[in-house]
Amino acid sequence: MELSNQSITSLRKQLTSGDICSADIIGSLADAIEKKDGEIGAYLSHDLDAAREAAKTADLSLPLGGIPIAIKDNINVKGQPCSCASRFLDGSYTSPYDATVISKLRAAGAILYGRTNMDEFAMGSTTENSALGDTRNPHDLTRAPGGSSGGSAAAVASRSAIAALGSDTGGSIRQPASYCGVVGLKPSYGRVSRYGLVAFASSLDQIGPITQNVEDSALLLNAISGRDAMDATSLDQPDTDFTQGLNDGVAGMKLGLPKEYFGDGIDPAVRHQVDESIKKLESAGAELVEISLPHTEYAVATYYIIAPAEASSNLSRFDGIRYGNRVENPNDIIDLYRRSREQGFGPEVKRRIILGTYVLSSGYYDAYYNKAQKVRGLIKRDFENAYQKVDAILSPVTPNVAPTIGADKDNPLQQYLADIFTISANLAGICGISVPCGKVASESGSQLPVGLQILGPHMGEQAILKVARAVESSD
Amino acid sequence: MSSERTEQIDVRYVAKLARIDLSEAECETFQEQLSAILGYIDTLKDLDLDTTDTEGLPAIDDNYLREDVSRPSLSQEDLLRNAPESAKGQVRVPKVVDA
Numbered sequence: 001m002e003l004s005n006q007s008i009t010s011l012r013k014q015l016t017s018g019d020i021c022s023a024d025i026i027g028s029l030a031d032a033i034e035k036k037d038g039e040i041g042a043y044l045s046h047d048l049d050a051a052r053e054a055a056k057t058a059d060l061s062l063p064l065g066g067i068p069i070a071i072k073d074n075i076n077v078k079g080q081p082c083s084c085a086s087r088f089l090d091g092s093y094t095s096p097y098d099a100t101v102i103s104k105l106r107a108a109g110a111i112l113y114g115r116t117n118m119d120e121f122a123m124g125s126t127t128e129n130s131a132l133g134d135t136r137n138p139h140d141l142t143r144a145p146g147g148s149s150g151g152s153a154a155a156v157a158s159r160s161a162i163a164a165l166g167s168d169t170g171g172s173i174r175q176p177a178s179y180c181g182v183v184g185l186k187p188s189y190g191r192v193s194r195y196g197l198v199a200f201a202s203s204l205d206q207i208g209p210i211t212q213n214v215e216d217s218a219l220l221l222n223a224i225s226g227r228d229a230m231d232a233t234s235l236d237q238p239d240t241d242f243t244q245g246l247n248d249g250v251a252g253m254k255l256g257l258p259k260e261y262f263g264d265g266i267d268p269a270v271r272h273q274v275d276e277s278i279k280k281l282e283s284a285g286a287e288l289v290e291i292s293l294p295h296t297e298y299a300v301a302t303y304y305i306i307a308p309a310e311a312s313s314n315l316s317r318f319d320g321i322r323y324g325n326r327v328e329n330p331n332d333i334i335d336l337y338r339r340s341r342e343q344g345f346g347p348e349v350k351r352r353i354i355l356g357t358y359v360l361s362s363g364y365y366d367a368y369y370n371k372a373q374k375v376r377g378l379i380k381r382d383f384e385n386a387y388q389k390v391d392a393i394l395s396p397v398t399p400n401v402a403p404t405i406g407a408d409k410d411n412p413l414q415q416y417l418a419d420i421f422t423i424s425a426n427l428a429g430i431c432g433i434s435v436p437c438g439k440v441a442s443e444s445g446s447q448l449p450v451g452l453q454i455l456g457p458h459m460g461e462q463a464i465l466k467v468a469r470a471v472e473s474s475d
Numbered sequence: 476m477s478s479e480r481t482e483q484i485d486v487r488y489v490a491k492l493a494r495i496d497l498s499e500a501e502c503e504t505f506q507e508q509l510s511a512i513l514g515y516i517d518t519l520k521d522l523d524l525d526t527t528d529t530e531g532l533p534a535i536d537d538n539y540l541r542e543d544v545s546r547p548s549l550s551q552e553d554l555l556r557n558a559p560e561s562a563k564g565q566v567r568v569p570k571v572v573d574a
Binding site: 092093094096097229232233297298300301302304305312316319320321322323324325326330331332333334335336337338339341342345347350351353354355357358361368371372374375410412413416417 | 484486489490492493494495496497498501504505508509511512513515516517518519522524538539540541549553554556557558559560566568569570571
């Protein structure tokens with residue numbers, strides 16, 4: 001099998017036994033990118049020559065020694081562009097520092113060679129909000145890969161990346177992973193440092209792995225997790241090897257099925273795949289428990305107050321002063337801000353900044369933002385109560401399969417509503433993983449992937465990785 | 476059912492607060508789209524938090540502070556490299572004070 005089609009685990013075995021060298025992997029990857037990325041468009045940039053150089057001195061004794069990892073374009077890698085798929089930063093910002101996850105990947109021996117497409121500033125669910133390129137779903141080129149980490153998911157799905165990092169604020173790792181048929185993990189809030197991730201919503205964002213299989217996901221989580229002095233929201237945590245116990249199976253585990261996640265509005269074909277997958281877990285010895293997450297119906301509204309509010313604050317740094325594309329011949333400083341931002345930001349980004357500014361503005365703060373934070377607390381408590389009864393929670397990832405490119409183009413609200421199953425995990429700060437569980441035939445005959453979502457308690461990644469592995473091995 | 480919105484968002488005014496110079500066309504489109512979104516968000520109004528038990532709700536986690544000790548950072552050169560205009564080791568901007 002082509003090296004670029006193989007998982008991290010498989011490649012590491014061959015590297016350490018001396019059957020292959022890192023340069024072989026880079027060579028295979030370069031071929032794959034050349035063959036496939038023209039029509040998929042997963043990458044915004046890459047430097048395979050630099051990767052070949054790095055491969056020469058790869059330290060194979062390190063856990064990810066010699067392995068190339070693709071990086072979503074909102075994570076700072078020193079010396080590389082970091083555009084967040086925005087015209088604001090395109091061609092005018094080169095990272096002067098490494099994000100902590102990048103320093104950790106380097107310390108683990110990984111090679112960082114390429115930057116993947118995304119929705120601009122991580123705002124979107126199809127990667128169509130990228131100002132710098134189009135990405136297509138490798139399973140059906142007329143369809144979107146999902147978003148906002150669509151480039152990372154499409155690269156891994158098409159095997160033009162071995163593995164990648166993405167970021168998840170409302171589902172942006174799990175949903176594209178589901179649409180593209182790969183594994184996507186959103187760690188618990190505080191599990192992974194956000195230092196060097198361009199912030200969208202600081203109380204919701206997490207960086208996480210997008211991989212071909214569950215074991216690779218655990219390997220990457222090992223590499224990137226940990227308390228970081230540069231991110232005060234990252235948490236003290238015991239040194240854990242997330243690959244331990246991966247194959248222990250689900251016998252004796254209690255798995256919750258929240259009734260609010262299994263109602264109407266789910267594509268029956270998607271629902272069928274999810275149900276079949278859940279049945280297999282029961283056959284494997286898990287006990288299914290019906291539970292309720294009563295504040296689910298308020299989750300999307302709560303998110304679309306809190307996230308834009310935080311975004312409006314975080315994106316105020318894009319003012320054209322210290323970095324980014326500055327408008328020519330401004331009349332004065334205010335004109336410089338207003339026109340640089342007008343020219344630099346795409347419509348969805350502007351929409352969310354305006355929405356966020358509004359809900360935080362005088363006279364509206366209590367009615368919207370304050371109230372949303374209280375509802376957020378209720379959602380978090382729903383999960384804490386549930387985890388008194390169950391070890392993990394199962395649900396669909398999305399109510400549909402990957403949408404066609406251009407669907408709901410002028411209807412942002414419709415796009416927001418599809419986030420219903422992923423969004424609560426970010427509000428509650430818990431961990432969640434999407435693992436492929438089947439495929440649905442489209443009208444055109446393409447086979448569209450479906451993901452099963454497994455949600456775990458805060459810092460409960462070991463449980464959800466174990467369940468995900470059980471799903472994977474039951475196929 | 477969510478209640479009728481009594482106030483419309485003034486997109487032009489909010490865009491001014493957010494320092495974004497929206498075009499007329501954008502103001503119109505966003506007015507419509509944001510009104511729809513706010514209409515949906517108003518479902519939170521149905522939730523009566525006065526009768527809901529909000530006692531002891533899990534809060535956003537504590538602040539972790541570090542010692543107030545300075546330590547090396549990026550160099551001035553590193554940081555100015557991305558500046559659209561710079562001179563004499565500083566970022567150059569239009570005049571901000573009418574003196």
